Amino acid sequence: MMEDLKAFLIDKVLLFESDTLSPETEKILQQVRREKTDKPVIYISSGTSSVIAGSEKTYSTVESYIKENIPSAELVRVGCTGPTNFNPLVCIQIPGKNKLFFRNITEEKVEPLLNGVFHNDISEDDLVGQTGTRGFELWSGIPFMDELPFFSGQKRIVLGNCGCYDPENIEEYIARGGYRAYIKAIRHYTFDEVCTIIEKSGLRGRSGGGFLTGLKWKNALNTSSNARYLICNAKESDPGAFTDRTILESDPHRLIEGIAIASYAIGASNAIVFIRAGAGHTRNRLQKAIDQAKDYGLFGHNIFSSGYNLDIVIRKESGAFVCGEETALINTLAGKRGMPQLKPPYPTTSGLFGKPTVINNVETLMNVPLIMQNGPEWFRSMGTPNSPGTKVFAVAGKGRMSGVVEVEMGTTIRTILEDIADGIRDGKEFKAVQLGGASGSFITRENLDIQIDFDILKEMEIGMGAGGFVIIDENTCMVDLVRYYMEYIRKESCGKCIPCREGTGRMLEILESVIRKPLNEESGTTLERFKGVMQLETIASVMKDTSLCGLGQTAPNPFISALKNFRDEFEEHIFDRKCRANVCRGLRSFSIDVDKCTGCTACSAKCPVNAIYGTRLQPFFIVEEKCIGCGVCFDICKFSAINVK
């Protein structure tokens, strides 16, 4: 059966000359897509975030349940649909009826849920919504998924397949129209024509720079060289970004198709996917997808008699943030230290092993098969004139909803924050949105109406970065957050150029002095600390101007934008030694409530600096000059007699 299906898909779908398939073919494809099925199907989300939430346990519980009760049912692992706080997301399809989605189905919820659904008694508690297929019966009174606020503000192009099919099953991807654009390209278009189509579409690199993808490809194609390389940068090492990982886990086949088309367009016969370390799950999925595609003859020697050869390999990084930078990445792949180099020469003229190399990120490549399928005009119809298309963000932090979202270019930050993420969790006050990961900027309430567009953001000096979108509430101390990012960058600085190596260290030192309580109160301390902050601004501007690569040049961004928007918070830390969010431990001061203290001596015994004095069974007191603000007394007191200020 499998072999038959393979031959059928290759003959009647992949190599079928006309754009519209015959009705008989469509019928079989519908079955492959599980749209026409006479047995119940249960889909379980299985991305990393679902696995963390316990989806594998859910899977095995469902497996044993259906073995006992409904042996005809089919169980499928799918990718991640988007909202991570709904994971593990379970979708149930009863023959002839629309799919139903249920959220947070952990193992203990499986049995009541399945009992309910298969006996027509659906509990409303975990129900999210339904999705429709033509000709299927609707569930009345249940909202459609795309009408939910989380989805209605989105335009899902790149994520269109995520969560819809089994990523370990190439047949399903082909049944959804996959790999046809690639076959068409290698059989009917020249290298240059493919580049022109992408250039016409106006697709810009999604990794931050916003360079025209088609132009980049042309630059590489127009060099005289016997070998070229295509690298897909799927490293995504920003703390708090998970878009690429979700795409790789949920729709690996389209990424591979994008890589294949891009490789063809620049005439490369070697493509490398560079993925992050510690992502075993992602790597296995991708490897499986590549193996399946090879089995279908989509890569290898003389692909479908077109005379084109292509080989795709996965290379794993070894843990260095700077390797996201193009030249550093090339050095890593060549087996050297991942240190950046001076540009020019650009990788498109002299990259890996001195050959022309194009580096694209995951999201950019995901757009390519769609543009080849639907034409550049279709792509231009979305977004803004200068930034067509959509942008994927990893919404995380303190919003009510979080997950991977995709919006049209030109959407405002406010839409994502208020409609898609549904505002701030637990009734807290909004403070800022941090866009673009460890070297991004903060967007405050005043700027929420700016549109997502490469040129507009560049004008405002906001980097879009890899698509991190972290929502910050009043409980976060901006000084501490800036320190956190600086600590991360300092650790990851490769040490090649001095402004970055020394600058990040100095900036971290000064920021740490701001949030630390000076042990002895000498007259000049406050002045010194203030001077430190003045110096910070100078260091930041020097680093920006003189660092070798993007890492150093953008490293001061969080600080610069935090100082611009939250200057009062910095000043409070420096002059008043106060942290309004109560995060900076060094600045906390503790006092003992004499009415509540029973004199049990627990705190005084634990205090690491012996700052708590008193007589047994009498109220104790804290010597503020000695206190280092560690909070041990606060944690240990059983009578809540310790107050924090």
Place this chain on the structure above:
Amino acid sequence: MSTDLDIILKKYKQGKREDLIPLLQEVQEVMGYLTEDAIVKVGGFLGLSTTKIYGLATFYDRFRFIPAGKIRIKVCNGTTCYLNGSQSIISKLKEEIGVVPGQTTRDGIFSYEVVACMGGCINGPVINVNGEYITHVKVEQLPELIKRLKYVIEND
């Protein structure tokens, strides 16, 4: 031990410079860490000096030069986990296990690492114990957890 290494080296027939990192990654995957012998042998195989390989391997975070513990604890320190209080988890674990991130305890039971985003942002803070994820970690539950893990290993 050496046979493992020989099998790996055999896979890389030509032994080019660009094979160095995948080779070291594979050695670490099989042996758990990069032993001195392995580095010397890889150097001989690729025609590179040992110092050069050591210099490269220390540049990257993921290579380790001491054996991992029986229980590997990883704490996520991505932005969202940080906002949810991963810092206090990190310092509490340091106290409980008795080593700083990147080290292994003397008895070889625990090794402790801090990593950037694991991808479980909504469930933060997240820690990973030998591949099992623990979500919404609270500082109070850590002493009990460490005690239990230690008990399991010692009575195994």
